[in-house]
Amino acid sequence: MELQASCGVVLSIRRGSSRKEQIALKSDAASLPPLHLRRSSSSIANCRRNFNNSTSISAASCSESSLEEFSTVRPSQLSGIKPQYLEETDDSVLSERLLKLCRNNKILSALELFASMSALGIKPNSHACNSLIACLTRNNCIDDALAVFEILRREKLATEHTFSIVLKAVAEAKGCRSAVEIFSEVESEENKLDTVVYNTMISICGRSKNWIEAERLWNRLRQRDCAGSILTYRLLISIFVQCGQPELALSAYDEMIKNGLQPDEDSMKGIISVCTKEGNWRSGLAVFNQMINSGVQPNAVAFNSIINCLGKAGETDQAFKIYDLMKNAGLSPDVYTWTALLNSLYRSGRYSDALRLFEFISKGDEELNPHLCNVALMSCQRLRRWDRSLQILWKMEESEMYVPPESYNLVILACERANQAKVAVEVYEHMIHRKCVPDTFTHLSLIRACIWGSLWAEVDGLLKRVEPSASLYNTIIQGLFLRGKAGSAKKLYEKLRANGLEPDGKTRALMLQYSSEKPKFGRN
Template identity: 50%
Template structure:
């Protein structure tokens, strides 16, 4: 047999093979698929004149190297299948992977299932063919990998689970979900699907079609059913991660419950995901329950999980648990972040554990954190709730001297609340002027606190001046503002000022307060006039105002001026 001279060149050795005939089924191309027919003699290879496949073959040769399975002459018009010489040269997996790392996914390698062709396989060893699928998948050769997979399937050969998982991963990377589902169905049918397989396909469905589609598929596969399934903890963790991205805490709870019902123990990742999802969705009780279950199972929490749980405990009122977690972190040499420290201080402040709060505050400074506005607000709030108003004002004055730039609305209002409790109207005015001088917008609530301090100190004139200043500053009064002013005027018998406020804010509740005050102080005639004015404005008195008026109005006046319905 004559061998072309080009075969002397090593680069041509994998392009030629002996021209040998044998009795095998004919391969006929129909709609892009190559089918077998038992009546003709053909060569060991099929028609492969497609330019894209030839081009792909050359790329794969450069990636994998020349093979040694074929040598000799090939008749004109025939070429090897694109995966014909993969893994022929016995390279180690480390060498293959190093060459794949620099490769990119070819843009023209997208292939649908209908376009995948079936080839006759000279090699029938399932292990060898599985290794070829593995290498093609790692190098993102989706067309070649799928053709080899379909050819094995058509020939009754079965790739191993490792090769199929690698192929699914490759198809997912190349956004070929339909082909990935085809391989997945093959693995399910042949009972070689593993937990890794389910994780790959569920994550792919979530990435491409969304969380709801992945949850639907998870349910169809028996994820929420009681009983034995092929899932492991990794599959459940995958679904928890999918739900975390969509903030679906209800579905997360169902997956968590199903995982326990099917006898699977959670891992550190499981509980880290649970705590993170529940805290982000405001379900702090569930986050605390998940952390407790993790500790009961003997698992060691990660640093980020412990910090997040401290936040959950703070919002759920479990300050003692938050303090224990904080101390455990310090014992393990971990440094809780400032957010967790502030959450703990806030929890202690809400529980009026002021002494413990300042001990933690010293620890926070000792580990190198500079207190911020949240730190100071937690401490001021704790002092206020513990009725230590004088100490709260002392701390505020210290902040005003040393950390003036950190003062914000909440800190100013905390100081004003203490001033109101103590009736220190002059201190309240001083804090208000400092607030206005800071350049920050002063809200209505801050002026209301100053008016309240004047009310406690029995300074009605000052309260009215604060109200006028408030209007001059173009700050709109609210219902609390008018209510405080009416009560201030009523307690000081400033009826003219009270009626002026009623003209600005004609509300039935305010009229009732003034009418009550007038009647109790003997201003019955003024109360009658105000009552009639209220009725003419279409406002309805409460039961107490009506009872008082019935005592003082004449019977005929009551019948003509007050409807029977009242």
């Protein structure tokens, strides 16, 4: 190892030299200025230069007592360290001594011993070197850690553990990009990087949500014919799932299975969640069955996820089979389970079954929420069960839960479908009384109900109460035409244009038809 003095002479004391030669060399070394370490890596040098601008501490300015209690002092420049005379020249003994100093956080003493061993040409073992790097990094001496790291690399003393320690420290201090720069430089020079180092970098990228760099590392790992471990694929799946990259997550999982590796519980849960979002129920169900066959007990989240996935795909029977497995596993269904099952029945057009399931849920201990109730109200609307929708609405109000405008809209829509215009008006008035603000959908549904129920006075009153809008006028005009009130429709059409509103295509078509075929329409 080269530790060059300003005079250009390399200070080198070899084991086996006589004591007189060592004393003579020591006296020559005492007259030399502080040693400096030549930097070869541009990325590492930049990290060192930019990381800390604190004042450097020189060994020459420290007293003997301060050297003994240096655990609270943090040097910022390794260039101020001078080699000391060593009576002991056995590398194993000196390595053990260096190891103890690092464990006790004697930073300056450890650096002096390291420099002295380098001056004597004594190489510490890998355990001592890694301990020195770890000591410097945990005491925030990143500059010195990088300097020692350069030396270890030049002397081929750096191990995979050394790389991992340095990369983690740089990522924590400077961020993912700086760690990637150092890794890229090390990767181009080193041929012995193993899966552990790649896993370290993939983990660093995962913390920064940098899935692009994680994918690049994955490809480099395969190009080097370096087999990924279970941890490699677990990290990749987790990163791709969190970053919304389902295709990459599934690709990593497939490669994991192809390489004969058994996925862990977290990986399988992540893949199931990906399949749920993508609607890939076959792959999700296959992974779920693999989880059960491998002896892994899925939790409630995994059960709910696959039930939701099957429900969205219209595989209602499969969803209820998973529900039975959930009960047999001793897990209690929660609100997410019921929501997934209710949605599954509604999407499959099994509205009566959805209402029966809602009744079952209502009688249980599970607390109802607006979403569950709205699914039941949608089923009532499909079945034209306006009376049942009213009962559900009253139950929602009695439970003091928040009743959104959507719930009232669904009840009014059920009344419209069942031709119960007067009931729809009463629900609307009740909605206003409870200070629930109606929206455009409320007004449109109520107007359609009133038109088909021939409640013209209510239609006029609603027009006066609500701020004019194109959708509102278009709905009334079209309803009047369909009920044979062409004259009233024409007057309202003129009012629509007078308010600066635009008719839609259907309204224009009806007006053109009225103009060309007036006898076909009624006058009032």
